[in-house]
Amino acid sequence: GGHGVSACLITKTDTNPFFVKMREGAAAKAEELGVELNTYAGKIDGDNETQVAAIETCIANGAKGILLTPSDPAAIAPVVEQARDQGILVIALDTPLDPIDAADMTFATDNYKAGQLIGQWARAQLGDAASEAKIGLLNINISQPTVGVLRNQGFLEGFGIDLGDPNKWGDETDPRIVGHDVSDGAADGGRKGMENLLASDPGINVVYTINEPAAAGAYEALKALGREDDVLIVSVDGGCPGVANVRDGVIGATSQQYPLLMASLGIEAIAKFAETGEKPAPTEGKNFYDTGVGLVTDQPVDGVESISVEEGLARCWG
Amino acid sequence: MASDRTNDNYESALSGASTDVASFEYHKKGFVGRLHDLLHTNPALVPLIVLVAAIIIFGIALGSKFFSPFALTLILQQVQIVGVLAAAQSLIILTAGIDLSVGAMAVISSVIMGQFTFRYGLPAPMAVAAGLAIGTAIGALNGWLVSRVKLPPFIVTLGMWQIVLAANYLFSRNETIRAQDIEANAPFLHFMGYKFQIGGATFTLGVLVMILLVLLLAYVLRNTAWGRHVYAVGDDPEAAQLAGVDVHKTLMSVYMLVGFICALAGWVMIGRFGSVSPSASTGMMGNIQSITAVVIGGISLFGGRGSILGAFFGALIVGVFELGLRMAGADPQWTFLLIGALIIAAVSVDQWIRKVSA
Amino acid sequence: MASDRTNDNYESALSGASTDVASFEYHKKGFVGRLHDLLHTNPALVPLIVLVAAIIIFGIALGSKFFSPFALTLILQQVQIVGVLAAAQSLIILTAGIDLSVGAMAVISSVIMGQFTFRYGLPAPMAVAAGLAIGTAIGALNGWLVSRVKLPPFIVTLGMWQIVLAANYLFSRNETIRAQDIEANAPFLHFMGYKFQIGGATFTLGVLVMILLVLLLAYVLRNTAWGRHVYAVGDDPEAAQLAGVDVHKTLMSVYMLVGFICALAGWVMIGRFGSVSPSASTGMMGNIQSITAVVIGGISLFGGRGSILGAFFGALIVGVFELGLRMAGADPQWTFLLIGALIIAAVSVDQWIRKVSA
Amino acid sequence: MEPILKGRNLVKRYGKVTALDHCDFDLYPGEILAVIGDNGAGKSTLIKAVSGAVVPDEGTVTLEGKEVRFSSPIEARDAGIETVYQTLAMSPALSITDNMFMGRELRMPGVMGKWFRKLDKPAMEKFAREKLSELGLMTIQNINQAVETLSGGQRQGVAVARAAAFGSKVIILDEPTAALGVKESRKVLELIQDVKSRGIPIILISHNMPHVFEVADRIHVHRLGKRLCVIDPKDYTMSDAVAFMTGAKEAPEAA
Amino acid sequence: MEPILKGRNLVKRYGKVTALDHCDFDLYPGEILAVIGDNGAGKSTLIKAVSGAVVPDEGTVTLEGKEVRFSSPIEARDAGIETVYQTLAMSPALSITDNMFMGRELRMPGVMGKWFRKLDKPAMEKFAREKLSELGLMTIQNINQAVETLSGGQRQGVAVARAAAFGSKVIILDEPTAALGVKESRKVLELIQDVKSRGIPIILISHNMPHVFEVADRIHVHRLGKRLCVIDPKDYTMSDAVAFMTGAKEAPEAA
Ligand SMILES: Nc1ncnc2c1ncn2[C@@H]1O[C@H](COP(=O)(O)OP(=O)(O)OP(=O)(O)O)[C@@H](O)[C@H]1O
Ligand SMILES: Nc1ncnc2c1ncn2[C@@H]1O[C@H](COP(=O)(O)OP(=O)(O)OP(=O)(O)O)[C@@H](O)[C@H]1O
Ligand SMILES: [Mg+2]
């Protein structure tokens, strides 16, 4: 038992079901282990300031460990260091800090790999037509946060496109790319971004989306033009509505991640640390603990490992 | 000295005073002169000129791709939500207020319409009615705090924005209702997304509702007593009160109507996005977008001056810039930058026309 | 009849008119009466009362955890950026303007300070000077557009907000400069983060700068001609112009000073966060946060009324609510909801005190 | 005879400034009561207190024998008290017509008015033009001009025309001729006589002694926030009145 | 003698409204020139055009023989023209003292004033109080009262005191006594005579004929946006003046 142990969970926002699930996972595990849990979240995506204030509060409140999905992975490092100096265990969830060793450990999806999987799947799905595909990409927002860049660039690499600078999107020269737009990771932004891309080239037939709400919005835009059946949409996340959309043919394939697992592992690690002082270890061959990613699709292709929609629904969140 | 002057009963000299209304030879002639007068009496036309100019410039630059029924009606579809919110925002700003909660009210109303149908199994039309009613109720609460407790509208609606958005997440449990489920089980929620064609151009009921709403409000503001009271309250609330306008009643009716219109925007949102999501970005950005449209349209943030048609044109101007730049292939970061510059430019042109026609 | 009355040279009756200044017996007595008068002559004290009440309430609820020098100075540290921005925002709002670009100016200045040092190898103090200069220049551009081109401040600064944020991403190439690198190579950039202790309480230079800035501006606004002109311009620009105030010069100086203060906030940001990040959330939220502080502090959005001290207390009130609720362990969504409600409540109390002491 | 409008012991303080200092006030049916006094004596505050525009700190107001507590001018207006305030109370950005009919607009006859609540603009404009012509304001070229663009006198004329056109029980005029020209002032005096002949009592605040002595039935002399005395213009000269109100002469015992 | 201030062919139109219609204007050194005319005749617009508050559409303004084009009242003021506008041009939320010294504040002597630019509030308050007492405004209890809380007459008094205290070449007064009481008006007339005796010419717009005929050296009669005639008060009666300005009588040939 971890009596008297208190822990903090700090997420980017509190509105994305992904983080809601994370909180549920952490709360359930904390309850089980008798850890007192306080949760905090930024006001908007990218809200570093509130996260800094939250860490300061955790320090003031005498927490033993902090689980953090950083909004601005490099910018938050100094206050994380402050917390660690006070003997607090800091674990990054979902998004690594920059540098990654600024936290004691990272429990995360390999976002680059998540992108790669859908890229490879899309290329295999198109077959020969991949060489003259027309690709539209719907990213999160213009500040290009790392998670967004990793997924985007992973997708392009998986599809077989030269990346240019892998640390940013938008500098590729491949003519198959129609354009990048932003979606705020929401259905309204997804629809508008898709419309804008279609307005500049109506021939788009492959669409990458940052997450499934954006994909659903993009689908509405295509449907309005009667093009929903000849465009392939791929996405990342694996939320339940997203997986259901894979089932219904809205999305071709999505890379699923496992927030619940990240959070419950995190709470366990804190409880253990409080008891024994032992810190968690990374997955072999990586510098973080990989919580895994699964490609969800009912149209598996050769050479790309995937799970069925049924399996995806069983493991989905939100 | 003064005393002998006052002997003169000068007021008796008035008997022969002229009784004609003053009139002067009228000078301006020709097309420019007439345009001049038109703009002088209808300043709402100024943003229309800017809008037409923007369309023409993008049309020339981008050719038929932009100047097509498809692209032009796409703009209408893209601005329908902001357009409806801007109509609501105009009302508030005309009363010298500001409403930061318009987007939040729209989102929570759409969530209520969705959840009442799916979670509580209400028939869709009743759920829509419930959404509209709750939107109106939130508006009423805003109005009461502004007009009775006399709090600044900025603070009231800032607080309400946070409260409503948070309540929205708590109530919806962050769940999204998918378009496919709505399609299958409650197509009435998609009513505002219903499409029809007019000569190659696609319209939706949502677009139609936006246009009718703007026209209706323009009529009401211009031609009814209530409309004049809205202006009077925004112009100088104390003077309006002294002149016999029931300021409280007017403010309450405005805020309630605004709540209702925002809920309507929520219904339009379901039609446009298909799904119902508590994290729709309208909740965060609806307020700034609608205020921008209103100000570009020439309505004064100090209240009492401007026309709702201007706000509508303002929303369209932003829509034209956004789509035009994206079609021209500008990268998103540059688009963002250029839109900022274009908004300033549009309002400068607007200001210049006003000065010339003053 | 009238004519024989006018014979009466009544003005001659004035010779014996009383020449004493009117005075009345003064009624209010005792502590309440004195508090009354104090509030009547210094309305900036009202938010101070609300602030003290909030601290006491949270202190009772949370005990020594909250009521410690550490926690109380933590509030100061957490509000230092908003506090500096609110000081800047107050100036603009006193002139009946509004500045949506304050946060963006702060962020781009911090990025310039960082990138000029690291990318172009400038000595850190020169880079800081460059950041301050560029902030001032952006402010000057805002001021020029508002005062010469006569555009609404809302539009100018909205456009500038977008332009500056996008330019900031483009210029920085979305790169963050890490705290370790700054520490090692350009510690001067961290100057504002320098800490010192006063009896268990930790202060940073940034906090000190915020407090000094507010006091200085309060002095200047109250006791110099420039300060009176700022109020006059916000109160009624036409009257100020007719009375001989150079409205253009006053507005330009205000906007430039605001640009400078925002750049200073950028420097404070580097001190507080350690790193330099172009996507710092201040860029997106600094404007609404600073306006909120200003309005809670009792400054009218219509200009010309209120005190900058009030804005400072307003920033602290929000800081107390946020830290208090966080320490109490409220769930984030509930925290947002409660903060919304508390802001409305705080301003209601404020309004009530004003009414009672009117 | 009972006063139609009565104030007793009215007090109004603003912080350290005392505007009304235990002031009494009486208006009798059918009379023209002039209120005179130095600048800042508290005349405007007095009529604001009896017309609901400010709520007095102490004291009572009685209308037709019943004590009333107006919390807004709308209530006073509904009770039949029509006031032209010294600040005129107009909406600067609205037109002359809009201001004149503010709060009692005319609707179109028939369906348009009943169902669509459409205002009868032509009728309102015609009426406004007539009233202004009656006041001799012949220089107004455009009846749809915004009030803020009117000359000082034109603006005052619009406010006076509004009150005179709609008054019912009591009409209060706070310096109605201050900004008016010779001709226009004369017309306002005629209008006042005309209203009186319809049996409506009038309170007239004015600094113009000849005008006051010409039309007033009684004169309330206000000084330092209270009623100093009430005099009959037939018994005293203008010099006396001026001497009382400026403190040059002792006031006579209670009138 | 050359006029010190001269306007020729001045035109100002607002949309369809004509405020000035090819108007001429002359002010000679050392004189008091009264401007009279109906409400809305264009008097205020005329003085705004010569004092830089509006830019005329056509026509020229000449000061001391040199053509000037004021684009703001500050320029006119720097050229020595001090104006009390009919709308008073005060900042409502600021105090009496602040308004009185707006644009020419006094700084503390010594280091505080030079380095810290601190205003000398006690001195300014003392000065303001004196000026108001000179005008007979004894009812102002609190010299730090916001101007918006003053009575109509008190506010006008502050504006007049400001102009009189600081004038240099020309002083323009647009209806300075409209809201003033008997005593206060008399003091303003004395002040005008006093200013004149210092050799400064004055333009006085007023609807009060006895006052105009008492102080004016020449009277500019304004009608329908232009100068109808200029008369000498010694040659004409008030009745004549009123008849000219209202159109009841033909104006005499060019004065
Ligand atoms: N809101 C207020 N705050 C402070 N003082 C006020 C306020 N309103 C009025 N006063 C003061 O009350 C006194 C009476 O003002 P009031 O307007 O009643 O005078 P008045 O007799 O109408 O003068 P006038 O003839 O100049 O119109 C004045 O000294 C004025 O400064
Ligand atoms: N900004 C404006 N827009 C439209 N019309 C205006 C404007 N300013 C003045 N006018 C009109 O110009 C005419 C002259 O106005 P002005 O103020 O000069 O009159 P005035 O002679 O000073 O009258 P008063 O004696 O009433 O002060 C009036 O008919 C007025 O309505
Ligand atoms: Mg008065």
Ligand SMILES: [Mg+2]
């Ligand atoms: Mg005038």
